[in-house]
Amino acid sequence: MNDYSVFCVSDHTGVTVESVAKSVLAQFPHLEFSLITLPFVDNAEKAQATVTRIAAVPRALTFSTLTDPALRVPFRQAGLGLFDVFELIAPAVESALGQIATPSGGHTHGMAPDYEARMDAVNFALNLDDGLNPDRLGQADLILVGVSRVGKTPTALYLALQYGLRAANYPLTPDDLERDDLPACLQSHLPRLRGLTLTAERLAALRQARYPDSRYASLEQCRMELGAAETFFKRHALPVVDTTRMSVEEIAAHLRQS
């Protein structure tokens, strides 16, 4: 049973306020809650309807990113607590900058300048997924290398969607791993190669879920492949990320730094 209903109210997508609410509430480990996001609350009528909805819920908490202070008024009038990201943070920024915030300046709506680049990056990641089109590796910002099921594809897609990075990914197959060194098509791009690895136990579990009781999923096979891949990574001093206990956000943040 959830103690609290946490509403994330935004005049835009709600991505920022959801992220803030989750981070802040993670500091209250005994709190049980369900999260409800209400995006595009961008006029007085929608704000009032939102207030009515939330007021009917016992034990509600409301986080918001409402750029226009006027939209926050009905929440206060109804006696609802509101943790508004702009209200709590903008004044400190105003005084540091000696400038007044312009509410209407709000979010970078719609097609932000980097938007096309991010969509191009997604297409790039799909076109260079799993070793496809190796002749285009020279166009990549990063090339993720590792054995099957190490997390290359979701990571490449996340790097593209979140950061606009053109991330290719190349699987090291058992055939590749029996050779002396990395495949030739990768050797000309060493500065942009990034190794992904994980523990053999975790890899075996991931493969087991896909192909139960196969040789592919055996601990022995996983150990052999990971060992051979790590030998290649070491020889070329590639930056390596161990994805065993990491989310795709964490892997991506490490890769951006490497």
Place this chain on the structure above:
Amino acid sequence: MNDYSVFCVSDHTGVTVESVAKSVLAQFPHLEFSLITLPFVDNAEKAQATVTRIAAVPRALTFSTLTDPALRVPFRQAGLGLFDVFELIAPAVESALGQIATPSGGHTHGMAPDYEARMDAVNFALNLDDGLNPDRLGQADLILVGVSRVGKTPTALYLALQYGLRAANYPLTPDDLERDDLPACLQSHLPRLRGLTLTAERLAALRQARYPDSRYASLEQCRMELGAAETFFKRHALPVVDTTRMSVEEIAAHLRQS
């Protein structure tokens, strides 16, 4: 030339603090800045190194999500302003809840409960991209339908990565559009279909970038396809999102609501 260097310092990935900094600074439309994210600042040594780095930069602004208050101390000691999301928001939440925040409770590190679901959703979106495996449409949370280049694939991947939704996408080809109605494989899943559309001008521009001066990219062809698709959408009263001026985040937020 950028007036300010904006640092986003986090003890974790930096996703939240980057999102907050961008949203807040969008309210200062005349501010020119470059954004530098410094993730995984999670001990005293790294905090000190970060302070040293930022202190050397003139006109720096620092946003942070540093769960442990002790890590914020060296910033203050060095006279650096710090807009810490937790510091500015947590006290209000504490008093509303009547509970004290536990800094060590911090972020949902690593494999959050929904992590596997999100990775499964990414694989699902890839397996059911562009009409692949229509026999599995019954497993989808949402099925995005629309003509070529309307934005189905990036949207499906974003819904999977960000929200763990199993989003399939199905292209309406010119052949499909010449028929009387939606393809049979879609008709059994009407409640989960969502139409994507955009203006013919925008579609023509997107197609032009891919196949210049083709019939596929002609305004006439785009108008014809979009008109036929919209007729299908209307007949079945499908929720429709016009993606013309929207980012993938905005499209996804609208689809979650629909």
